[in-house]
Ligand SMILES: Nc1ncnc2c1ncn2[C@@H]1O[C@H](COP(=O)(O)OP(=O)(O)OP(=O)(O)O)[C@@H](O)[C@H]1O
């Protein structure tokens with residue numbers, strides 16, 4: 001089963017007089033349940049790719065299919081709904097809403113979807129337990145460490161059982177100990193929940209530990225390595 | 229599918245209400261929520277208080293006007309033309325409309341009052357004391373112990389040793405004070421038009437005695453009135469038995485215009501016309517309306533300023549919370565959900581402002597109405613101020629303010645749609 005299919009994806013920006021190819025024709029496929037690292041130098045187009053796959057940004061040309069569906073065939077309304085139900089995001093930092101505690105932050109996508117509060121709450125508790133934060137449920141982001149905040153963000157990204165989990169340098173802001181904790185968490189999630197994960201990382205060890213690496217350079221795929 | 233309204237409610241509740249519990253966010257809430265709420269409530273407060281006090285004032289003026297004057301006067305179309313005494317005419321007019329409660333004849337003209345070396349211009353009004361009881365409600369303004377009936381009598385004057393009997397008049401208190409006279413004193417009515425009779429061009433002089441006075445309290449308009457009997461007035465002006473017009477009292481004074489129109493259909497062919505009190509006092513009523521309009525305008529401006537503070541605070545909130553707005557978008561919020569979030573904030577801030585403003589206004593009006601408040605009361609009257617709360621006006625102000633508050637949130641609601649999620653995410657990453 002193919003979870004993600006990308007065909008000749010372009011993203012161009014007008015910069016002054018000229019144009020900049022942030023993504024210059026990218027194609028690849030990701031199967032269901034795969035964990036893929038996206039690596040590359042700064043400015044190579046990793047975040048741009050993630051934003052387009054997450055429907056936050058739209059392609060200049062080319063096609064993407066997520067679970068066989070093209071999310072951009074729809075208008076903004078249904079694109080947002082698609083994102084809400086099928087995509088989970090984890091960014092580098094400041095992922096959480098400061099006015100809401102860990103449990104409420106985790107519940108938010110479920111509440112936006114309009115699922116019954118009770119079920120969403122139960123599920124959020126299970127996920128927070130999975131990321132090891134049961135005791136921190138009622139703590140606000142300002143009361144959590146950077147690593148703990150990232151773990152809440154991971155729990156939140158899973159609340160609606162997304163098809164695709166997208167993480168943009170989720171451990172980029174953390175010390176090595178907390179970073180490896182997050183890395184373990186991603187592998188654990190992938191194994192227990194069979195989630196499809198695309199994670200941008202500068203961490204060589206983490207990238208090497210994952211079964212597949214897509215390397216970008218100047219908007220092109222430089223290599224697509226798979227551990228055999 | 230839009231984001232579930234429950235999620236939006238949850239966010240609103242947290243942003244507007246429970247964020248107060250957190251010390252670190254309290255000052256942001258104070259600026260973002262409390263100040264605009266106060267802005268609106270001050271406007272609503274001022275609006276209700278000022279309009280209600282003015283309403284009380286105007287109603288008071290009108291009720292005095294309606295007591296001291298006829299609701300409708302019937303006069304000759306030709307200005308100042310006398311109408312020969314005609315009892316049938318009175319009955320005929322009264323039979324036109326069942327709205328007419330009473331009718332009485334009157335005479336009126338300018339007069340100079342003279343007492344010793346002092347003098348004053350005034351309006352001399354002749355009434356039929358018995359019939360005027362029905363058309364004018366002067367009784368409660370009359371000095372103690374007298375009724376209009378005293379005008380039928382002749383009495384001796386206290387400041388003149390000769391024990392002649394003089395025709396009686398009732399004067400306004402202002403006039404009495406102006407001339408330095410007291411009840412029981414005599415004074416001389418002098419005509420403004422020289423008598424062109426045999427005696428040459430000498431003005432008519434006519435001694436009368438003050439039998440009582442009229443005092444309208446705080447509302448001393450028409451300050452220079454001298455009231456005497458119709459008979460005496462006619463004698464003074466050297467008219468045969470005639471009237472300047474008829475005074476009518478009607479059931480509902482506010483309908484005076486309509487009833488006058490009805491009367492006019494029948495009166496016009498007879499060379500007569502009906503003049504409602506609103507016409508006689510049109511200048512005053514216009515000024516009052518204008519003043520009210522002007523006040524409303526100023527108050528509206530205050531509310532507008534309050535609403536501007538909503539715009540400003542919400543626009544600042546977008547700046548301050550751009551990261552959170554971007555997160556919400558990444559979690560599945562639509563642009564329109566963010567807009568909704570801001571429109572609701574405008575509505576709720578406006579709503580809270582109105583409720584607080586009305587509550588404060590209510591308390592203030594209660595105090596103004598029931599207690600003497602220094603500064604306000606002394607400069608205007610010695611008693612607590614009259615207050616008239618017009619419920620329609622209050623409803624109008626309330627809904628208007630909430631509407632303006634929502635309008636103030638439209639700009640932020642549009643602005644937040646333009647939030648560039650990618651840019652926000654890129655800047656922070
Ligand atoms: N809005 C924009 N306008 C112009 N150029 C842009 C815009 N957004 C991104 N770019 C350019 O596109 C290229 C790819 O950017 P992107 O953020 O995807 O890089 P990245 O691989 O995520 O880098 P990093 O590792 O530093 O996060 C960069 O050269 C960047 O300058």
Ligand SMILES: [Mg+2]
Nearest residue numbers: 046047048657
């Ligand atoms: Mg990046």
